[in-house]
Every structure is written in C-alpha cells, then in structure tokens.
Amino acid sequence: MATMATSFTKSFTTKTNTFLDQSSFHGVPVTSPVRMQPLKSSQKNVSITMSAASSSEQYDLGSFKFQPIKESIVAREMIRRYMTDMITYADTDVVICGAGSAGLSCAYELSKNPNVQVAIIEQSVSPGGGAWLGGQLFSAMVVRKPAHHFLDELEIEYDEQEDYVVIKHAALFTSTIMSKLLARPNVKLFNAVAAEDLIIKEGRVAGVVTNWALVTMNHDTQSCMDPNVMEAKVVVSSCGHDGPMGATGVKRLRSVGMIESVPGMKALDMNTAEDAIVRLTREIVPGMIVTGMEVAEIDGSPRMGPTFGAMMISGQKAAHLALKALGLPNALDGSYVGSGKPELMFAAADGPEIAEA
Secondary structure, eight states: OOOHHHHHHOOOOOOOOHHHOOOOOTTOOOOOOOBOOTTTTOOOOOOOOSOTTTTTOOOOTTOOOOOOOOHHHHHHHHHHHHHHHHHHEEEEEEEEESSHHHHHHHHHHHHTTTTEEEEEEEEEOOOOOGSSSSSSSSOOOOETTTTHHHHHHHHHOOOEOOEEEESSOOOHHHHHHHHHHHTTTEEEETEEEEEEEEEEEEEEEEEEEEEEHHHTTTTTTTSOOOOEEEEEEEEEEEOSSSSSTHHHHHHHHHHHSSSOOOOOBBBHHHHHHHHHHHOOEEETTTTEETTTTTHHHHTOOOOOOOOOHHHHHHHHHHHHHHHHHHHHOTTTTTTOOSSSEEEEGGGGSSSOOOSOO
C-alpha cells in the first residue's frame, strides 16, 4: 500500500491541485443557483432554435435527410469503443458497484481528481436506483440540510425551507449528476452489468467478478456462462438495501467469513438513520468500502425512507475514504487540497453509536 500511495502521490500534478481547489465538497457552491420560490413559476423565456450548435444552417424539417452510413460502421463504432473501455478498466483504481444516489455521488466526488480512474457497475439498464422518484411513486425529492450544499455544487434548483429543501422532481437530481459525471474522461459506466462476486486475495478485496445482467439473471435457465473480472485497488459497494440484487457486497463478505453477520435494516427513523448512514460509511474490510443503504443493512441501523441527503453525503464520504486508501489528499485526514473545512460536512453525522463500527 505504501508503494501504491507513493506512486499515486508522485502523479499528482498542478492540474490535479487546480481540480481539487475548485471542489466544493465542503459546501461552497461553484455558482449560486437561482432557487425556486414556493408556488411560483421559475420558467424563463428561452428561445428555441432548430439549428445545430456548431452550424448556422437551419434544419429543413420539410425535407430532412441524414448523412449516409453503413450499418457495419455503426456496429464497429459501438463494439470498438466498448471493448476499448473493457480493456482500459480491466485493472482500475476504483470500482463502484451500484449506480444509485450514493454510488453516483461517490463517483462524482472521485472524478474531480483526473488521475483517479473510476468504473461504475450497474446491473440495471437505467442507472439511478431509487433516485428517479422521491418516494411512494411521488415526484419531489426531500433533502435535509446541510446536504443542500451538494445541490448548490450541482447547480440544481430547489424550494428552500427552514431545515430542508425540496427538488421539484427527483429525476432532476439524478439526470443532472449523471450528465456531469459521465462527461468526465476518467469515468466509465458499465450498465446492464452485474457484479456477481468479489476478487479476494490474501484477505483483501481486490476487484469484482462481472457478467452481463441478463446472463446473471438466467444462470438457472442456461448452461454455464463464465464471467469476466475487473481488478481494482478499491471497491465501493453501494448495492443498496436488501432485495433481488441489493446488499450483495456485504452478503458475499458474510458468506466467505470476512464479516460475521448482515442483520438487515431496522424500522424507519429518519432522524437517526441519516446521521448513522453517514457516520458508519467506512472501509468494512481491507479494499472494500460500504456506502448508502448497504450501510444500514450491515449495521442493523434504521431505514430512512424518502429522504436522500444521507445518500449524497455517504457517497462523498466513501469517495474520500477511497482517496485515503489510494494515498491521495482527502477530507478525512486533513490533507484535502481546497478552501474551508470539508470535514464539517460530516459533523451532522456525529452522535451516539447505534451499532458497532
């Protein structure tokens, strides 16, 4: 680990420091968004044009015609680029299993360092987990303060109340963080891919075993279809609460004897649950960090219901735990490069322990 830390530290460049200086992990917004006022329309007068962004030529929708292309070119472009990504990320810095709100927040925070290579594994075709809706199929997303500073960074508008904020639609958060995250060159999302197992070497998690999600779901209906692998210096498990594919990371650790039990979530208590999830986000065994609702599963802490601040801040904390494991500046040991005191984002999580960490 010391050798790895040294090599990563040496690779830290002025460009990286500039990147970190711009980080608002600690709650300083990149820009000041115009926040929505309750019961008032925030619609702006936006002129809509049919012209291409890089051309002044107008579309003629009466006789529109695409440029010609061979079908084989389309196939080759998709295959070549995807296979190149598979080769590139076969041995990577951080693998995040689960692209829900915690996993996406973790990846977003990590991606600020351009020298950290991040692969995200998501078994669903559509990443986002439960963050496309606010709860019980309702639209709005409630985020308790001070997690709203993360929304300021993402430039997401919200209705501000005294102790919390409300985003008009949860999908606004999910689509915004994904669009910003996936545009970064050091991140690759592998959706429709399942993490079937862990790579474990000498008592340390060293990567994940992957397969197409449709293959994983049909192991009982087909002959054996062997998986692929993805080595990583750090694995972040954000599979979510228990379910058909949830909490799989910690359940696998239990089955191989690396942890004793996975008691599952307790009953709902928002005020206890969100603080606990952030506080107990940690490296559970060497090489593997747990974040989000999977923390509640392994610690038997309360579920939090339809509030999302803990998912965001737990994901950010997991990112800084990963940076620490990589020997890079992070907010947990005071080496983070940036203004202010990022550790204050975790202050709300302080309180009496509800489970053994």
